[in-house]
Amino acid sequence: MNDRTNHLIDAWLDGTIDDLELAELEVALLESLDVRHEFWRRASLHGMLHEAAKIESAAGKSPDAAAGGPGFESPAPRAFRGSWLRGGVAASMVFLLLGGCGIGSVATSLAFAYAGLRGPTRPAIVVHEEGFERPPAPEQRHVPDRLDVWGGDESVVVGPEHGIAPQSGARMLKFLSARPAAANYEGYASEIWRIIDLESVRVAAGSRDVRIDFSAWFNGCPGQGEPRQCWISAIATDTHPRDLGHDWRVQFQAAQKNPGGVATAQARERIDTDPATWQRFSVTVTAPPGARYLLLHCLTEYRPGQDDDVADRCGQYVDDIDVAVSVAQPAVVTATVHDRLDKHDERHGHGKHGKHDMEVRR
Amino acid sequence: MNKPKRTDPIVAAGVAKVQQSFVRHQSAVRAFALALTGDFAAADDVVQETFLTVTAKAADFEPETNFVAWACAIARLKVLENRRAAKRFSPAVVESLAASIPAAELGPELGQERLPLLLECLKRLPPRARELIRLRYFMEQGPGEIAAALGRTAGGVNTALLKARDALRDCMAAKLAGDGRGAAS
Numbered sequence: 255m256n257d258r259t260n261h262l263i264d265a266w267l268d269g270t271i272d273d274l275e276l277a278e279l280e281v282a283l284l285e286s287l288d289v290r291h292e293f294w295r296r297a298s299l300h301g302m303l304h305e306a307a308k309i310e311s312a313a314g315k316s317p318d319a320a321a322g323g324p325g326f327e328s329p330a331p332r333a334f335r336g337s338w339l340r341g342g343v344a345a346s347m348v349f350l351l352l353g354g355c356g357i358g359s360v361a362t363s364l365a366f367a368y369a370g371l372r373g374p375t376r377p378a379i380v381v382h383e384e385g386f387e388r389p390p391a392p393e394q395r396h397v398p399d400r401l402d403v404w405g406g407d408e409s410v411v412v413g414p415e416h417g418i419a420p421q422s423g424a425r426m427l428k429f430l431s432a433r434p435a436a437a438n439y440e441g442y443a444s445e446i447w448r449i450i451d452l453e454s455v456r457v458a459a460g461s462r463d464v465r466i467d468f469s470a471w472f473n474g475c476p477g478q479g480e481p482r483q484c485w486i487s488a489i490a491t492d493t494h495p496r497d498l499g500h501d502w503r504v505q506f507q508a509a510q511k512n513p514g515g516v517a518t519a520q521a522r523e524r525i526d527t528d529p530a531t532w533q534r535f536s537v538t539v540t541a542p543p544g545a546r547y548l549l550l551h552c553l554t555e556y557r558p559g560q561d562d563d564v565a566d567r568c569g570q571y572v573d574d575i576d577v578a579v580s581v582a583q584p585a586v587v588t589a590t591v592h593d594r595l596d597k598h599d600e601r602h603g604h605g606k607h608g609k610h611d612m613e614v615r616r
Numbered sequence: 617m618n619k620p621k622r623t624d625p626i627v628a629a630g631v632a633k634v635q636q637s638f639v640r641h642q643s644a645v646r647a648f649a650l651a652l653t654g655d656f657a658a659a660d661d662v663v664q665e666t667f668l669t670v671t672a673k674a675a676d677f678e679p680e681t682n683f684v685a686w687a688c689a690i691a692r693l694k695v696l697e698n699r700r701a702a703k704r705f706s707p708a709v710v711e712s713l714a715a716s717i718p719a720a721e722l723g724p725e726l727g728q729e730r731l732p733l734l735l736e737c738l739k740r741l742p743p744r745a746r747e748l749i750r751l752r753y754f755m756e757q758g759p760g761e762i763a764a765a766l767g768r769t770a771g772g773v774n775t776a777l778l779k780a781r782d783a784l785r786d787c788m789a790a791k792l793a794g795d796g797r798g799a800a801s
Contacts, residue, residue, distance in 0.1 A: 264778045266654045270759050270770070271703060280709045290716040294651065299785050301647025302734050304656065307753040323677070379671065581664065 390598035406446035416568035469536035475568035476527035486523030490545035737787035
């Protein structure tokens with residue numbers, strides 16, 4: 255292959271080709287299979303360098319630092335400043351690229367399902383659906399310490415009962431108490447949580463922001479006094495679930511210290527007193543730079559004394575939990591909602607009111 | 617309130633499998649898009665759009681066939697639709713290039729076998745050539761920006777980049793040949 259052709263191909267790949275050169279290259283490509291093969295050989299290396307840069311820069315390494323040589327002391331490349339691809343993601347991608355056998359641990363952490371397009375530039379992908387139709391039932395050990403399982407207070411998956419039918423399908427989740435199975439304290443909220451790894455979402459997002467829409471349906475029998483309060487929260491966080499411990503509220507504290515790493519949104523309202531109708535709660539949160547995990551939280555109010563025998567009668571239920579992600583349009587900044595969850599703490603004497611932004615749809 | 621439509625679990629499983637394949641082979645798809653657009657940002661757009669289409673058409677994929685070829689066929693259409701890059705190949709050139717990819721250049725082994733070799737060869741580049749590669753790929757600077765930063769001419773940077781990449785390719789070819797895995801080019 256002559257130097258002129260190589261120069262034209264490289265000029266194309268580097269974005270420096272002018273109109274005359276482009277025309278010359280196009281003719282050469284159309285006329286010669288050899289030129290096309292040389293094009294792909296050079297493009298292949300170009301792509302590998304680009305891929306290596308993405309991976310190693312995301313891991314905070316320079317090219318030869320990754321290879322064991324003297325490293326460059328340089329900022330992140332342009333494309334990844336503000337990106338939420340981090341070292342763990344990069345390590346996984348390296349694992350994928352080098353081994354090609356880590357798919358189960360990387361890609362299947364999210365059960366993607368196509369949900370259609372909301373618009374030409376804001377597609378939505380359902381990353382989690384939970385209708386409690388199939389096992390496993392939520393664990394009863396407080397906040398899960400691993401990904402992709404529901405866990406929390408005592409609950410049971412039930413079919414239609416006491417005049418309440420599932421929102422869809424044949425089953426729904428019934429809250430039984432305000433504490434995990436092995437715990438011994440009096441609580442005021444029956445809760446479940448789930449932690450989702452957002453890593454695979456990056457395939458669709460590139461370096462753009464990711465909008466997360468989280469919704470759940472609640473229903474229940476009114477009982478005595480005011481209608482029950484329910485709420486859902488979504489927390490996009492850079493903290494690994496194993497570091498959450500049993501106090502997930504630390505994430506809200508982290509949000510105050512590091513607003514770039516954590517974003518939360520919450521919707522809360524009293525549900526109506528009609529067991530025949532389900533009510534949908536939804537929140538939207540934009541994953542900030544660095545957010546790797548998504549913590550989902552569903553809660554219904556629990557009234558000690560009044561609810562002690564709820565297993566044998568009508569209680570509070572949740573069904574059809576959905577999480578969808580969509581990619582923010584370029585150059586569009588979506589507001590991030592921060593909520594300190596102080597209302598819950600205040601209600602139980604632990605704190606004071608904080609800013610409270612919510613979105614509730616029925 | 618109407619009940620929301622739930623995803624069929626069998627369909628969802630098929631979609632998940634196709635998406636897993638996409639994650640596994642995305643480096644090949646990205647390289648394909650980058651070659652045909654000549655633009656990092658446009659290539660990212662193409663990869664993203666391809667992922668969404670692959671997801672939507674997951675049921676069309678036949679497991680016994682070549683996933684990369686299928687994904688790249690979709691990516692080819694996305695390249696033709698893309699209007700982001702300042703310079704674009706004509707549709708005839710895009711079609712011609714897409715039909716003549718040497719199997720060794722964009723196969724699954726692209727990253728699995730060659731990335732470690734590439735990193736090793738990067739380490740062996742002379743310092744000035746390595747700095748050029750760092751600025752071009754790790755800092756995503758164009759030759760013009762690099763020239764301004766280093767006080768060189770754009771033409772000189774273009775030539776130096778070409779030589780640096782040729783050196784990398786020769787190095788990788790030698791390593792592949794030495795390992796008995798055949799030449800890279």
